[in-house]
Amino acid sequence: xxxxxxxxxxxxxxxxxxxxxxxxxxxxxxxxxxxxxxxxxxxxxxxxxxxxxxxxxxxxxxxxxxxxxxxxxxxxxxxxxxxxxxxxxxxxxxxxxxxxxxxxxxxxxxxxxxxxxxxxxxxxxxxxxxxxxxxxxxxxxxxxxxxxxxxxxxxxxxxxxxxxxxxxxxxxxxxxxxxxxxxxxxxxxxxxxxxxxxxxxxxxxxxxxxxxxxxxxxxxxxxxxxxxxxxxxxxxxxxxxxxxxxxxxxxxxxxxxxxxxxxxxxxxxxxxxxxxxxxxxxxxxxxxxxxxxxxxxxxxxxxxxxxxxxxxxxxxxxxxxxxxxxxxxxxxxxxxxxxxxxxxxxxxxxxxxxxxxxxxxxxxxxxxxxxxxxxxxxxxxxxxxxxxxxxxxxxxxxxxxxxxxxxxxxxxxxxxxxxxxxxxxxxxxxxxxxxxxxxxxxxxxxxxxxxxxxxxxxxxxxxxxxxxxxxxxxxxxxxxxxxxxxxxxxxxxxxxxxxxxxxxxxxxxxxxxxxxxxxxxxxxxxxxxxxxx
Numbered sequence: 001x002x003x004x005x006x007x008x009x010x011x012x013x014x015x016x017x018x019x020x021x022x023x024x025x026x027x028x029x030x031x032x033x034x035x036x037x038x039x040x041x042x043x044x045x046x047x048x049x050x051x052x053x054x055x056x057x058x059x060x061x062x063x064x065x066x067x068x069x070x071x072x073x074x075x076x077x078x079x080x081x082x083x084x085x086x087x088x089x090x091x092x093x094x095x096x097x098x099x100x101x102x103x104x105x106x107x108x109x110x111x112x113x114x115x116x117x118x119x120x121x122x123x124x125x126x127x128x129x130x131x132x133x134x135x136x137x138x139x140x141x142x143x144x145x146x147x148x149x150x151x152x153x154x155x156x157x158x159x160x161x162x163x164x165x166x167x168x169x170x171x172x173x174x175x176x177x178x179x180x181x182x183x184x185x186x187x188x189x190x191x192x193x194x195x196x197x198x199x200x201x202x203x204x205x206x207x208x209x210x211x212x213x214x215x216x217x218x219x220x221x222x223x224x225x226x227x228x229x230x231x232x233x234x235x236x237x238x239x240x241x242x243x244x245x246x247x248x249x250x251x252x253x254x255x256x257x258x259x260x261x262x263x264x265x266x267x268x269x270x271x272x273x274x275x276x277x278x279x280x281x282x283x284x285x286x287x288x289x290x291x292x293x294x295x296x297x298x299x300x301x302x303x304x305x306x307x308x309x310x311x312x313x314x315x316x317x318x319x320x321x322x323x324x325x326x327x328x329x330x331x332x333x334x335x336x337x338x339x340x341x342x343x344x345x346x347x348x349x350x351x352x353x354x355x356x357x358x359x360x361x362x363x364x365x366x367x368x369x370x371x372x373x374x375x376x377x378x379x380x381x382x383x384x385x386x387x388x389x390x391x392x393x394x395x396x397x398x399x400x401x402x403x404x405x406x407x408x409x410x411x412x413x414x415x416x417x418x419x420x421x422x423x424x425x426x427x428x429x430x431x432x433x434x435x436x437x438x439x440x441x442x443x444x445x446x447x448x449x450x451x452x453x454x455x456x457x458x459x460x461x462x463x464x465x466x467x468x469x470x471x472x473x474x475x476x477x478x479x480x481x482x483x484x485x486x487x488x489x490x491x492x493x494x495x496x497x498x499x500x501x502x503x504x505x506x507x508x509x510x511x512x513x514x515x516x517x518x519x520x521x522x523x524x525x526x527x528x529x530x531x532x533x
Contacts, residue, residue: 011148014314014338020230020264021344025168028347055117061106063116063359066099067367070375073382075293102366114365119358125349127154127334127356131365135334138373139308139320142300143336146312151342155349156331156356158270161319162233163189164348165266168341169231169317170195175224177215177232177263179207181413181450181490181502183240186233186268198229199492204417204441206244207234209253216261231264237304238271238446241490241504242413245275245445248305255310263315267307270321270333271446273380275303276388279442282396296377304445314338322364324447325380330360387447387508390515394449394507395442397519398422402437413452417441424527437530447508453501458530466500473529474503482521 108115114130126132135152139145155161170176172194178186180199187197201211219228232254236246246254258265294302307316314337321333335345349355368376398404402422421439436454443449453473455466464472467488474486487502507515 011146012312013149014147014340016340017264017313017315017338018340020169021340022167022169022171024171025344025348028344028351030347030350052122055106055121058106058116058120060116060120063104063362065102065363065366067102067370069098069100070371070379071382072098073379073386075378075381075385100370102363102370104362104366114362114369116358116362119362121358123355123358125153125346125353125355128358128361128365130369131361134365134368138376139334139336141373142303143306143308143318145308145336146310147314147338149339150308150314150336151339152334152336153342153346153349154332154334154356154361155319155345156353157323157328157333158268158319158321159185159189160331160353161321161333161335162186162266162268164345164352165317165319165335166190166195166231166233167193168344168348169264169266173226174231175226175229177212177229178492179234179239179242180492181239181242181487182233182492183235183268184489187492196226197492198226202242202244202413203415204244205250206236206239206242206246207254209250209257212254213257213260216257216263228261230262231266232258233266233268235268235271236307237269238274238443238448240271240446241448241485241487241502242450243441243443243446243448245304245443248309251305251307252310255307255316258315259313265307265311265316267316267318269306269319270324272303272306272320273325274384274387274447275445276384276391276443278444279392279395281399282392293381296374299377299381308336314341317341325383326364326367330364332356332360332364390507390510390512391443391449393512394505394515394519395420397516401425401519401523407439414439414441424530435530437526447506449505449507451503451505453503455501470501473501473526476525476529477522480521480525482518482525 104114104116104119106116112130114128119128127135131154132152135154139150139152155164166176166189170190170193173196175196175198176190177198177200179202181202190197198215200215201208216228221227234246234254236251238245255265257263306318308318316337318336319333320336322330323333326332335342337345355361371379399420403425405421405423407419407421419439419441422437423434424437435457437457438451438453440449440451453470455461455469455473458464458466458469461469470487474484477484485504485506487504488500490502490504505518510518
């Protein structure tokens with residue numbers, strides 16, 4: 001069998017999953033204007049059919065940029081104590097060239113090159129061909145889908161991708177399976193369409209395969225008021241907001257359940273390449289030891305694999321994004337899915353977003369062509385290490401400010417993980433000294449620390465209640481100069497809170513100095529809050 005890259009594959013083709021298409025998706029036709037595009041490139045044809053402005057009148061003759069070289073960031077610790085910003089100085093030291101110029105002309109010398117006349121013109125919603133080639137090769141090498149005839153096409157970032165996927169697969173009055181804590185914008189996308197959230201319990205790897213099977217096998221449509229869900233939404237790596245990472249065996253288990261109950265998996269994976277590894281206490285880290293950088297093959301195999309790796313039926317719709325690896329403002333990402341779903345998603349894009357912005361497409365395409373596959377992997381390795389350093393520093397600061405103890409998970413959310421439990425170091429009374437303040441599991445991926453505040457230990461919990469205490473503490477932190485994410489906004493079930501008192505803290509967008517300042521504010525406000533006797 002030949003896949004979309006024209007190579008022969010021994011893998012099967014996707015099975016027919018067209019019964020999962022929503023009524024809306026089935027009713028979409030080819031855009032009358034977009035249907036003409038197949039003729040636009042025909043040699044010698046005089047195209048007077050479309051309302052296309054002349055590229056001669058585009059005011060951009062050339063777009064130029066200086067890009068960082070792919071090995072700008074270190075992938076390992078160096079000996080000695082250095083500033084958190086030391087990498088910046090290293091970029092400009094030693095006479096080494098640290099940037100490379102890229103230039104995109106309006107009219108190229110070689111018609112196959114990226115050019116503004118094409119990229120800034122009305123075009124196919126699928127994306128410019130040069131970028132689609134890069135994405136196709138990257139998907140094949142890194143994700144290694146388990147079936148042959150998968151397809152890729154662009155979207156304008158994963159939130160846009162999810163909006164298109166959920167309306168392509170779900171009808172009003174149906175439900176979507178999600179983790180009990182999940183990305184709130186995904187929920188907000190569903191609600192106006194009358195699509196309900198169906199929470200599934202979590203443990204230390206995210207969604208529980210045992211809980212998923214139990215939920216689907218005992219589903220009662222009359223009691224629940226909706227049909228058994230046919231679609232799952234999951235953020236499996238650096239899960240937003242808990243930071244959990246789902247490993248290969250768990251994905252195999254969930255995929256098996258989804259095959260059994262005919263469920264489509266939408267894999268929203270923007271943090272996939274921010275797999276930072278386990279947090280190691282500072283006292284146990286080796287100092288001054290240079291680690292050997294993994295070669296590309298070992299690096300790829302060391303990543304938690306995508307659901308695509310185990311997908312032999314074409315029931316995974318994967319959402320990838322350049323937002324966390326290049327820049328959110330590029331508004332650029334891509335679907336990987338079976339060709340039936342891809343064709344319907346393309347029809348939807350034709351009458352909504354069309355293709356993503358041409359400027360973003362050209363710049364990222366030239367960036368990827370300049371770096372090549374090997375260079376992009378090198379960039380990703382360095383990026384993950386930079387976020388690892390920020391994660392480690394932030395947790396180190398918490399460890400310094402509180403008395404920390406390690407404990408096995410005592411609740412389902414953290415099952416299978418080692419939990420850091422924080423106590424006050426202020427021993428104004430024996431009771432206060434042993435009062436648990438908060439707990440967390442250091443994330444191995446992503447950008448977030450998920451804190452559970454033990455508000456059941458607050459002296460006014462009976463009087464006020466845990467949910468009100470959560471918001472009071474959040475307001476006190478904001479007024480003290482620290483803004484973090486209140487946990488209730490991430491709850492899939494808004495009618496109840498199984499574990500009130502959670503905060504999502506992002507360590508990604510602050511230098512070490514500000515991370516330390518944030519922990520100082522958090523410590524001061526939290527201790528004052530708990531000591532309100």
